[in-house]
Amino acid sequence: MKKIKIMLAEDHLVVRNGIKLLLDSQDNFEVVGEVGSGKEILDLLSAGVETDILITDLGMHNVDGIQLIKEVKARNLAIKVIVLTMLDCEQHVAKSFECGAKAYLVKNVAAEELIFCVNHVAKGGRFLCEELMIKFIDKLIEKNATQINKIDPAELDLSSRELEVLELLGEGLTNLEISKRLFLSKRTVEGHRQSLIDKTKSKNTPALIKFALQNGLIH
Template sequence: MKNIILAEDHKVMRKGLKMLLESTNQYKVVFDAGNGLEVVEALDRGLTADLIVSDIGMPVLDGISMVRMIKEKHYQIPVLIMSMLEDDSHIFSAIRIGAQGFLTKSVDPDELFFALSKIISGERYICAALSIRIIERMVDTTFIAQSGISTSEFSSREIEILRLIGEGLTNAEMADKLFISRRTVEGHRQSLIDKTGAKNTAVLMRFAFTKGILN
């Protein structure tokens, strides 16, 4: 049986996760805390465990700061971050500072248990949904960096359309603003996608920012 430390400031979430883990008879929660400082202090008192499962957003000491402090104190206990925060900055911060894994709180139990087994065995794990998103962004970034297209290949109208897309305008709103038909707007939009090879509007926007068309 593997020993787990839980750090989660929401009592209902903490209790539910504890019940889920212990229901397998493979894990035992030896300590549960409402913030990262409680975990660090418990480790200072000599508490040991096979893994720490922690939220990010906690009072007193958040999950990222807790991981940093654990590493500074040279405690050799892997940390799995579970959070509602799914933006890249939190993922990269957690992994860079020393966390061995990152899950969103929306993962199903099977993936949670899979992640626990991987991390306890010495591997790293990022949940499937986030991994796919990160890979897609890396592919898009590589595509943009390797693109030899220059802004001179766009017409002034296409650049105008691109900027309005960046402002969040719909095709109908752009048509009204530019006094052209919606079909004409759609034609310019498709032309932009064809010229850049962008598979969707999100990639097209990243292309525009990278090339300095939008700022």
């Protein structure tokens, strides 16, 4: 059985040793290098050490994880990169995949999931750990729920003049300032403002502005 060759870049020795022990426990895995920085990985690659999989942290000295992913890609090496990090924000996940990573795991991932990920990526797959996947799905559900609750502006039957007044209210202008801007009487502007409050069922002007922002009527 051909073994999957793995390099490991992790600057915390205790964590690195723990990951190595787990990888070494698998009959089809072979750790060919385990170092504390991206620079040391590049040195191993330059020295001719071959690997199939590179598991790397993101926050390391000298050459960090993102730089390492970019460099591996730039060298045209057939190495599949797995990110294993404490960083769980969307920006780091997106940046890692954009730069060429094939998988992204957080460090509290279960041993079984890490092993599955290595095997899956070695076969040509891509992987996002369950914790992050559920987090992003929950965020998407919340976003969709918010959008569903939004009111269609057409249903409010707002006139173009009311929308103009609403936009200026959103900019913080007073009724008097709006009247001068739109060449209307102050009483007319007050009428439009009250009409907006009534149509949107808002309690007052601040509530009206909040409603308008939430429903995309002003930006």
